[in-house]
Amino acid sequence: MxxxxxxxxxxxxxxxxxxxxxxxxxxxxxxxxxxxxxxxxxxxxxxxxxxxxxxxxxxxxxxxxxxxxxxxxxxxxxxxxxxxxxxxxxxxxxxxxxxxxxxxxxxxxxxxxxxxxxxxxxxxxxxxxxxxxxxxxxxxxxxxxxxxxxxxxYYQGRYLAGIAAGRLATEAGYVAGFPIPEVVQGINAFALGMRSVNPKAQVRVVFLNEWFNPAREREAAMSLMDQGAEVLAFHTGSTAVMSAAQERGKLAVAYHSDMRKVAPDAQVVAVTHLxxxxxxxxxxxxxxxxxxxxxxxxGVAEGMIKVDAFGPKVPAKVRAEVEARQADIAAGKLKVFTAGAQAVKDNEGGELIPAGQSLDDKAILTMNRFVQGVVGQVAR
Structure with a gap:
């Protein structure tokens, strides 16, 4: 990976x-x-x-x-x-x-x-x-x-992290490896989580076309913060994005594991793989x-994904909200890629999820469009 x-x-x-x-x-x-x-x-x-x-x-x-x-x-x-x-x-x-x-x-x-x-x-x-x-x-x-x-x-944890991020910020940056479905799922889920609590939230994406390059990950993080990102997320292999957020006094979502050791003040929450x-x-x-x-x-229900390790800047009320939504996912009450009364649109205005429907696994596994609120394009 x-x-x-x-x-x-x-x-x-x-x-x-x-x-x-x-x-x-x-x-x-x-x-x-x-x-x-x-x-x-x-x-x-x-x-x-x-x-x-x-x-x-x-x-x-x-x-x-x-x-x-x-x-x-x-x-x-x-x-x-x-x-x-x-x-x-x-x-x-x-x-x-x-x-x-x-x-x-x-x-x-x-x-x-x-x-x-x-x-x-x-x-x-x-x-x-x-x-x-x-x-x-x-x-x-x-x-x-x-x-x-x-x-x-992984997208289930991304959605939950997005809820926490959306309660704390409106402008987000996302450092990503490759534009493959697994990554697109995570970006979309994060954006949907943010916008579920903050409809004005937007997520700006930078693709690196490689998974592990700490120097380039840091550079991308710095660029996104220069463009106004208040909170960062990433799908790459090092802790460079977390360190950059800590250095600049911004917020960031840890991926894979708890990263408070390198970003004790910046970390919002960790999307932990188990x-x-x-x-x-x-x-x-x-x-x-x-x-x-x-x-x-x-996923969450099987104990393979969990959001935990909340940082010091996350209010108790927000933590309780995220944990409640995590319990809903585990119980099957909440599906990330589901539309309510209104269809979920992509960022070009097309319909991504029809009103009142949920995407099946086939559609999730082939996801190649960004949801509304994501700034960037998926190479197709």
């Missing part, structure tokens, strides 16, 4: 998500069948089960990679001596990823987690060579007999022989 890619690959990824739209995604399909089943594969008689993780960027104190490593540590805590985990960080996509994944399989790993969209094809290729190894393609969508795919509904439960379930499933391929697209 967070990786250095040529700008031209953004279109290819958008097309890939259009294919993904045909998939039916359920979290229940991948949960363990029975804790007491005898292991057909999994823990070796010679020692603990080996679980390996491949990271696309450096392991730092916050961000995408950190949250996946927290998932790895959760596996260790839950399973103790029954499991042995390892990870390789800063692995570029393509040939490097394929080499690393293959090496981990050769070294006896029984389940390998590859959390980056660009790892999907290398994972599938290596999986064919190691049919007895289980692979977890995180943010990928293609599956095989020994390859499962999973992702999270992988520990899912990763532990999947490792257990290999141990007891119940692992099977499938697809997951989980």
């Amino acid at each position: 967070y990786k250095n890619l040529a700008a031209g690959r953004a279109h290819a990824r958008t097309s890939a998500f259009r294919v993904a739209a045909a998939l039916t995604l359920t979290i229940s399909s991948l949960l363990p069948l029975s804790a007491g089943a005898q292991a057909a594969t999994g823990k070796s008689a010679k020692g603990p089960l080996k679980a390996a993780f491949v990271y696309v960027a450096p392991l730092t104190d916050a961000g995408w990679v950190r949250q996946h490593d927290q998932g790895r540590l959760a596996v260790e805590k839950a399973l103790g001596e029954q499991v042995q985990t390892s990870f390789v960080e800063q692995v570029a996509e393509g040939a490097d990823a394929e080499r690393v994944i293959r090496d981990l399989a050769r070294q006896g790993s029984q389940i390998i987690f590859t959390p980056s969209f660009g790892y999907m094809e290398p994972t599938l290729k290596v999986a064919k060579e190691f049919p007895n190894v289980k692979f977890e393609s995180v943010t990928g969508y293609k599956t095989a007999e020994n390859v499962a795919a999973s992702n999270a509904r 992988w520990g439960s899912y990763y532990t379930q999947r490792v257990k499933a290999v141990m007891d022989g119940s692992w099977k391929s499938g697809q997951v697209w989980g």
Whole structure:
């Protein structure tokens, strides 16, 4: 997911998500069948089960990679001596990823987690060579007999963060990686959240066409604040946007994890990714022989996304409001991409969500237009 890619690959990824739209995604399909089943594969008689993780960027104190490593540590805590985990960080996509994944399989790993969209094809290729190894393609969508795919509904957290931001500001800036559906979903959800409490709110977007470049992320953040942004959000891989907001005395929404360490005054809230439960379930499933391929697209209700870590500038009343809406999403009472009596329009005046209707997963997964209130265009 967070990786250095040529700008031209953004279109290819958008097309890939259009294919993904045909998939039916359920979290229940991948949960363990029975804790007491005898292991057909999994823990070796010679020692603990080996679980390996491949990271696309450096392991730092916050961000995408950190949250996946927290998932790895959760596996260790839950399973103790029954499991042995390892990870390789800063692995570029393509040939490097394929080499690393293959090496981990050769070294006896029984389940390998590859959390980056660009790892999907290398994972599938290596999986064919190691049919007895289980692979977890995180943010990928293609599956095989020994390859499962999973992702999270990040847009739900974005909407909730937008509510908090809208209570505190009107002008927002958004630093984004690539104009793919996952990113567009988040920008739209954030704007809808802001405008649900502040109809005059607008979100100005800058695309970098790369995921991890702290210097350029900072530069974009500074530019957006120069244009009047009072609060920032981002879909990139470092803490640079948070640091820039802290430096300028503005506000910012943390992504992936709590970033108050670098932005103690600026942070509004964190959209936190939680992988520990899912990763532990999947490792257990290999141990007891119940692992099977499938697809997951989980959100707040499944415990994969949460807004938390409110900053000091967020009034208690606003925090309570956001937490109440989070409970509504978890209970299925609130759907982010839903229109009321009036249709939701895109920022060119076209109809995006018909009045009284909600977008289905297919429409969300292929989202390629910005809602009204977003300043910017999606390359199509």
